Amino acid sequence: xxxxxxxxxxxxxxxxxxxxxxxxxxxxxxxxxxxxxxxxxxxxxxxxxxxxxxxxxxxxxxxxxxxxxxxxxxxxxxxxxxxxxxx
Amino acid sequence: xxxxxxxxxxxxxxxxxxxxxxxxxxxxxxxxxxxxxxxxxxxxxxxxxxxxxxxxxxxxxxxxxxxxxxxxxxxxxxxxxxxxxxxxxxxxxxxxxxxxxxxxxxxxxxxxxxxxxxxxxxxxxxxxxxxxxxxxxxxxxxxxxxxxxxxxxxxxxxxxxxxxxxxxxxxxxxxxxxxxxxxxxxxxxxxxxxxxxxxxxxxxxxxxxxxxxxxxxxxxxxxxxxxxxxxxxxxxxxxxxxxxxxxxxxxxxxxxxxxxxxxxxxxxxxxxxxxxxxxxxxxxxxxxxxxxxxxxxxxxxxxxxxxxxxxxxxxxxxxxxxxxxxxxxxxxxxxxxxxxxxxxxxxxxxxxxxxxxxxxxxxxxxxxxxxxxxxxxxxxxxxxxxxxxxxxxxxxxxxxx
Numbered sequence: 001x002x003x004x005x006x007x008x009x010x011x012x013x014x015x016x017x018x019x020x021x022x023x024x025x026x027x028x029x030x031x032x033x034x035x036x037x038x039x040x041x042x043x044x045x046x047x048x049x050x051x052x053x054x055x056x057x058x059x060x061x062x063x064x065x066x067x068x069x070x071x072x073x074x075x076x077x078x079x080x081x082x083x084x085x086x087x
Numbered sequence: 088x089x090x091x092x093x094x095x096x097x098x099x100x101x102x103x104x105x106x107x108x109x110x111x112x113x114x115x116x117x118x119x120x121x122x123x124x125x126x127x128x129x130x131x132x133x134x135x136x137x138x139x140x141x142x143x144x145x146x147x148x149x150x151x152x153x154x155x156x157x158x159x160x161x162x163x164x165x166x167x168x169x170x171x172x173x174x175x176x177x178x179x180x181x182x183x184x185x186x187x188x189x190x191x192x193x194x195x196x197x198x199x200x201x202x203x204x205x206x207x208x209x210x211x212x213x214x215x216x217x218x219x220x221x222x223x224x225x226x227x228x229x230x231x232x233x234x235x236x237x238x239x240x241x242x243x244x245x246x247x248x249x250x251x252x253x254x255x256x257x258x259x260x261x262x263x264x265x266x267x268x269x270x271x272x273x274x275x276x277x278x279x280x281x282x283x284x285x286x287x288x289x290x291x292x293x294x295x296x297x298x299x300x301x302x303x304x305x306x307x308x309x310x311x312x313x314x315x316x317x318x319x320x321x322x323x324x325x326x327x328x329x330x331x332x333x334x335x336x337x338x339x340x341x342x343x344x345x346x347x348x349x350x351x352x353x354x355x356x357x358x359x360x361x362x363x364x365x366x367x368x369x370x371x372x373x374x375x376x377x378x379x380x381x382x383x384x385x386x387x388x389x390x391x392x393x394x395x396x397x398x399x400x401x402x403x404x405x406x407x408x409x410x411x412x413x414x415x416x417x418x419x420x421x422x423x424x425x426x427x428x429x430x431x432x433x434x435x436x437x438x439x440x441x442x443x444x445x446x447x448x449x450x451x452x453x454x455x456x457x458x459x460x461x462x463x464x465x466x467x468x469x470x471x472x473x474x475x476x477x478x479x480x481x482x483x484x485x486x487x488x
Contacts, residue, residue, distance in 0.1 A: 020149030040150055048153075048216035055212060 006079045008032060011072055018052050019045035032073040043067055059083055090259045091488050092337040093329050094173025094322030095429045096165040099416045100136030100315045109433050112441045113461045117415045119298040119313050125280040132292045134301050135278050136315025136417030154217040156195025158276040162227040163234055165274055165320040173322040177235055186239030186266050187231045188257045190250025190273035190421035191224040193282060198222055200281035231270060239266045247475025250421030252483045256343040258323050269323045275420030276316030286314045289476055291387050299445050304384035304411050305391050305456055307449040312386045318422020319429040337432040342370025342484030359480040360397040366482035374402045378466040379440050381427040383474045384411035395452035404453040412441040424473035428483060431469035435487050438465050
């Protein structure tokens, strides 16, 4: 598990599973820098996403740090930092 | 100032959508059957009124599906249909000029059951963040408010099966206080195994396995009711404003009365009659002007006797046609009164009283029960009665506008 990393495709899958997608939102494109609120995800959607990432990757995430990430790219970076620290 | 109904939408076990429900009801088609949502074999009661053919994914975005119970999805879809029926678009009113009051008897039970199962079988980290509100009584009003920007007065009424009428009455209060448009009514559903245990605990559920014999109010062989799911969502508006925008008006919400029964065994009479009389007084309607009563129809002998006695006292023996089309849907929790208000408005529209099915009226009740076939009759004024467990009595008068 040492080289486990979350990719944007992983995140899209987990987001869809956790919170679904809003009408008119296309997650299949490049969403790396699109703020979560523009993607239709509020703090509760991100909490549920955080919970699923923790379960799937066996990593503990701090809610505040998680919610501070405004975009998918920032969130992936935060998760991967934790994963690297665990490795 | 009058409050009128300009939009309505129905979901019932015998018909999804107002016209499907009404066609089935006039034809005497039942929506009762063996429970399919879970395996009911080990339970003492196995019949329910389940809504068929509801595909939430056809109507709601995925974002909404992940965070809602089945009952909230029904509320959301019916609200879309009710607004369409009213000819109201979301931007026709400013956000603070529209509100929402619904009733709920159980909240999002099925969602809650799943998350509780996750908690004890896998652990707390497997409980959905959306459980924080998805189970809750007020969740339907909240999600309706968000979906349609209903920023005016909002709330939820919890008074068991009387709730649908109580919510509509609260909506009328808000119209009178100056909110031009209120979304209201109730849609309930708790037909999961956890919800079923709660229904059974109430002690009034029919254990018959025959859909034809299971729910027979005012029949000498009445043995409790069959629970169902569904109800109706209505759009209420101040009459003048509704007429100014050229709205089609289903009818006037003309009167409301409510009462609470005295403590059992205390020797004081039941309070249902008072609720009926105050609704008539509120509407300015004499008993002789009422063309039909949609009964609460508990199908429990002593409760049927109380209702029949109240109706005889107010209207005289056989003094008014009485019906309970809920014999085809089961009792829908707080949805039951809202559905009956919709049915009463359709009775007014089509000059027909829908039948009570499967019942051989016990003459001892002294009611003119409309059984078997619909009865053609001009209907200008209808009374709807609903009672909730623990002593809630409510009555509503609707009349042709």
